[in-house]
Amino acid sequence: MSETIKVGAVQAEPAWLNLPESVKKVTSLVEQAGKDGVNVLGFPELFVPGYPWFLDNTGMFHECMANSLVKDSPEMPQICEAVKKAGIFIVLGYSERDGDSLYIAQSFINPEGKIILHRRKIKPTGVEHAIWGDGDGLINVVDSPFGKIGGWPPFFGRPENIPILYTTTGEGDRLACQFMAMEGACFVVVSTQVMGEKGREKLKLVGSPHVTSGGGFAMIFGPDGTPLVDPLDPGEEGILTAEIQLSTIDYAKNMLDVVGHYSRPDLLSLNINLKGAKPVRYV
8 A cells, every 4th residue: 555645625516416417527527637646536425417406396396316327337437437537536425316216326437447445325424315315324435546535525424535425515524525635534524515606507596695606615624634735716617636755644543542542342332233234135
């Protein structure tokens, strides 16, 4: 495992409710990251086909379902092949269609273009329940050539070196990400979507006081909570990158290791079920 790696956080506008164009945008960003020497790249939550800020517009639900990504579909190999060609590791966030149900999903794709972990958001937040079902199982960390990589949509998970954190609001979530980096003594890659005027028109949000243009706040935090890069403008698209030294985690954990010397399992412990439950089980 290399001690110095380059991580990237995507801040970009999705190809709203358009699966073919979404796949093109993902592969284009993967190609760009590969050319920039990125080793690990994080995508925002529901980047394919975009976060549905139209939740109050039930007439668009069918369009969201029709453009959600099936894990074992002809589109997924296109993404995996792009990852393999770029030689990078990505965590891809998307709306997964499984039959007639939708889930907020992540696929962890290694530099060989293989999906080594597929997971679903355990509990959709708030009005997200109107579209997506609950996930199953709590495995959200994998081993990689670049250390342990975890994905959280959007709250703290198991210990890892490089979590990819999803976010949906502004300054509050950015501060939460910073604290999670410090508390977890890990590098945190914050990936966010942005909203443009064409996106507002597509989602019928023009005039809405709740959804305005911009909204991006991608960032990369060190294991002591230090911001490692300058942010992009809220409406700017790009990939934030930082070279990180995994060995610096040792210094942070020397002060605070919540699953080691800073824990008190005799006073407080937690039981976690890592096996997913299914509604039908054949015996």
